[in-house]
Amino acid sequence: MTITPTGGALGAYVDGVDFSAPLSEEVRAQLRAAWSEHLVLVWRSASTLDKTLLEVASVFGPVQSPPARKLHSPSSYVHDGRTVVLDPRLALISNLDRTGKPVPVNRLLGSSEVAWHSDYSYDPIPPAGSLLMALTVPLDGGGDTHFNNQYLAYDELAPALKRAVEGRLQVHDNSRDSAGLPRDQQKTPLSFEDVHGARHPLVRTHPATGRRALYLGRRCARPSSYILGLPTHESEDLLDQLWAHATQPHYGWRHQWRVGDIVLWDNRACMHYRSAVDPAQPRVMHRTMVKGEPLTPG
Numbered sequence: 001m002t003i004t005p006t007g008g009a010l011g012a013y014v015d016g017v018d019f020s021a022p023l024s025e026e027v028r029a030q031l032r033a034a035w036s037e038h039l040v041l042v043w044r045s046a047s048t049l050d051k052t053l054l055e056v057a058s059v060f061g062p063v064q065s066p067p068a069r070k071l072h073s074p075s076s077y078v079h080d081g082r083t084v085v086l087d088p089r090l091a092l093i094s095n096l097d098r099t100g101k102p103v104p105v106n107r108l109l110g111s112s113e114v115a116w117h118s119d120y121s122y123d124p125i126p127p128a129g130s131l132l133m134a135l136t137v138p139l140d141g142g143g144d145t146h147f148n149n150q151y152l153a154y155d156e157l158a159p160a161l162k163r164a165v166e167g168r169l170q171v172h173d174n175s176r177d178s179a180g181l182p183r184d185q186q187k188t189p190l191s192f193e194d195v196h197g198a199r200h201p202l203v204r205t206h207p208a209t210g211r212r213a214l215y216l217g218r219r220c221a222r223p224s225s226y227i228l229g230l231p232t233h234e235s236e237d238l239l240d241q242l243w244a245h246a247t248q249p250h251y252g253w254r255h256q257w258r259v260g261d262i263v264l265w266d267n268r269a270c271m272h273y274r275s276a277v278d279p280a281q282p283r284v285m286h287r288t289m290v291k292g293e294p295l296t297p298g
């Protein structure tokens, strides 16, 4: 196996692992160690088979069906005139409508830009990892996925900000999806009292590495996520400063997709962002997740 760092603030390419045969415990341990070190692992042009995606995911922990699958991701979809049936442990991320035509907006993140976030941070136990496999990518039409390293963001936080986040909890707004659209059956809050979702520490300790990472979740139009125990203006001001710091370009790295790429990222120590997709070109991904664990405060 070879692990080649991307040269950015996080991420590495993995070569030389054959997922069609059973993997030894030694190889599995090496892959888990590489994930702990690099946060994002990329298999280039590896497969478009659901069973390979699920096999990769299972190396890193119990496979979890993405919550979106229950809410609005279909169990089958039409693409290139064919009906594709999805394994129940997978969800669809695509800009196709029901007839298989690319569109600007749908319930599957559509063609829009997807702001920085970590997946399902508004849930009590967010997934440890997320995986995407690319089935169709726009030839020259955007849809790159960017990742950033929240260990580095925490390490380089100014001392006053480190003191300000120490021991603080944030309420993570569960009303909107990653594209900023209202989630099924949720009302967009009109006041901070209307904001609901899990409470998580702003700094968390990674269970595998013991390192501290900033844990911000996502930032939607106000009123949205807030820091418990602070007056609204102080919470907003602190969140603005933390977001400006955590999303600086030097903490990030961008993946440009090819068909068959499988990418795994760690929601506990990185965030991700997707650039907008040309709505005239299809983009189709299958997603699964690795189950998380209760958060350990930093």
Ligand code: SIN
Residues within 6 Å of the ligand: 093, 109, 114, 119, 132, 143, 144, 145, 178, 272, 273, 274, 285
């Ligand atoms: C996501 O934000 O989870 C989707 C990323 C992507 O479509 O590349």
